[in-house]
Amino acid sequence: MTTPSDHGQDASAAAGTGAPAGPASLAELERRAAARRRRPAYGHDALIACDRLVRVFTADGVEVQALQGLDLLVAEGELMALVGASGSGKSTLMNILAGLDVPTAGAAKVAGRDLLTMDAGARLGYRREVVGFVWQQTARNLLPYLTTLQNVTLPMQLSGGRRRAARTKAAERLLSMLSLDHCRDRRPHQLSGGEQQRTAIAVALANSPSVLLADEPTGELDSHTAEQVFTAFRTANEELGTTIVIVTHDQAVASEVRRTVAIRDGRTSSEVLRRTERDAATGRESLVAREYAMLDRTGRLQLPAEYTGSLGMEHRVLLELESDHIGVWPDRPADEGRAEEGSGDGPEDEAGQAPEPGDARTGMPGTADGADA
Numbered sequence: 316m317t318t319p320s321d322h323g324q325d326a327s328a329a330a331g332t333g334a335p336a337g338p339a340s341l342a343e344l345e346r347r348a349a350a351r352r353r354r355p356a357y358g359h360d361a362l363i364a365c366d367r368l369v370r371v372f373t374a375d376g377v378e379v380q381a382l383q384g385l386d387l388l389v390a391e392g393e394l395m396a397l398v399g400a401s402g403s404g405k406s407t408l409m410n411i412l413a414g415l416d417v418p419t420a421g422a423a424k425v426a427g428r429d430l431l432t433m434d435a436g437a438r439l440g441y442r443r444e445v446v447g448f449v450w451q452q453t454a455r456n457l458l459p460y461l462t463t464l465q466n467v468t469l470p471m472q473l474s475g476g477r478r479r480a481a482r483t484k485a486a487e488r489l490l491s492m493l494s495l496d497h498c499r500d501r502r503p504h505q506l507s508g509g510e511q512q513r514t515a516i517a518v519a520l521a522n523s524p525s526v527l528l529a530d531e532p533t534g535e536l537d538s539h540t541a542e543q544v545f546t547a548f549r550t551a552n553e554e555l556g557t558t559i560v561i562v563t564h565d566q567a568v569a570s571e572v573r574r575t576v577a578i579r580d581g582r583t584s585s586e587v588l589r590r591t592e593r594d595a596a597t598g599r600e601s602l603v604a605r606e607y608a609m610l611d612r613t614g615r616l617q618l619p620a621e622y623t624g625s626l627g628m629e630h631r632v633l634l635e636l637e638s639d640h641i642g643v644w645p646d647r648p649a650d651e652g653r654a655e656e657g658s659g660d661g662p663e664d665e666a667g668q669a670p671e672p673g674d675a676r677t678g679m680p681g682t683a684d685g686a687d688a
């Protein structure tokens with residue numbers, strides 16, 4: 316076991332490489348370089364790959380870093396939610412993924428398209444064919460003077476290719492899939508809020524996009540209607556295989572998806588994964604949610620504010636490498652820490668017990684649902 320005083324003495328050993336200290340031979344450096352070249356690129360198999368994404372806005376001479384090196388991978392066919400406090404950068408990210416805004420730095424790829432280098436023509440094609448979006452404000456999703464059917468066929472018409480009869484047939488199939496047949500010839504003001512949002516989903520799916528992005532799609536709806544709209548997203552995901560990313564404050568939506576990613580201060584900070592587990596003894600199935608802190612590619616970790624706050628952690632912390640976890644400790648003068656903790660080679664609690672995994676002081680997130688940081 317290392318102690319806090321061991322830190323910084325042998326970076327390679329601390330990193331667990333087991334490599335001897337001292338300069339590496341030329342052959343060793345060549346071997347490492349070759350291994351690095353063979354390693355697949357970050358996010359090579361993801362449909363959405365954001366790599367250290369930065370977006371800086373300048374307003375009245377003041378810089379706002381809306382995204383501060385955000386990493387996010389979304390697999391093809393996933394239905395996932397993004398949550399986060401107001402101002403954390405969710406809409407900024409969605410606008411970039413929608414091709415409406417360009418990041419200041421970093422890399423972002425969606426379905427093989429590079430969002431930083433696309434020219435205006437490629438960007439238009441991207442918005443028409445690769446991504447569909449559903450916004451919170453229904454007025455932004457639908458044209459008020461068109462019927463439901465016309466709203467859905469319009470994107471098909473704009474991208475060209477299909478004949479009128481084929482467009483109508485494809486639109487009717489979408490309406491039927493989302494239980495909107497009865498709305499076919501109505502205009503938006505003749506639809507309920509939920510029907511409007513489901514129509515917006517049909518419009519967004521019109522050109523069979525790889526990705527559907529939704530920013531607070533249930534924000535203006537009551538919980539029952541929100542549930543119906545979420546069911547429409549699930550249907551699109553299951554029947555068409557569309558990858559779906561939903562930004563939401565709605566805990567019901569966030570807890571129905573398999574993965575919820577929380578954004579804090581312009582970075583992904585934690586992730587809740589849900590999976591069904593079967594009890595070996597009873598055979599009963601239950602949904603288990605586990606919250607993880609995100610470790611970015613440069614090794615940065617955002618500790619939950621309630622953990623650091625409860626232990627008065629500020630500015631710097633002590634790290635301790637154990638065989639199966641890393642301990643994170645408040646920075647207290649060594650004497651004070653030792654006096655309170657008693658003797659021994661590692662920090663202990665008041666009862667002289669070493670901390671267990673799941674203890675906030677270990678820095679290991681416990682089992683919890685809801686990741687809105």
Ligand SMILES: Nc1ncnc2c1ncn2[C@@H]1O[C@H](COP(=O)(O)OP(=O)(O)OP(=O)(O)O)[C@@H](O)[C@H]1O
Binds near residue numbers: 373
């Ligand atoms: N066009 C802009 N000009 C200047 N600052 C901006 C601009 N757009 C966003 N910001 C700032 O960037 C930060 C992130 O904003 P963003 O809208 O992405 O947050 P959000 O998580 O979507 O918030 P909300 O949940 O309230 O919509 C905020 O501090 C915001 O004020």
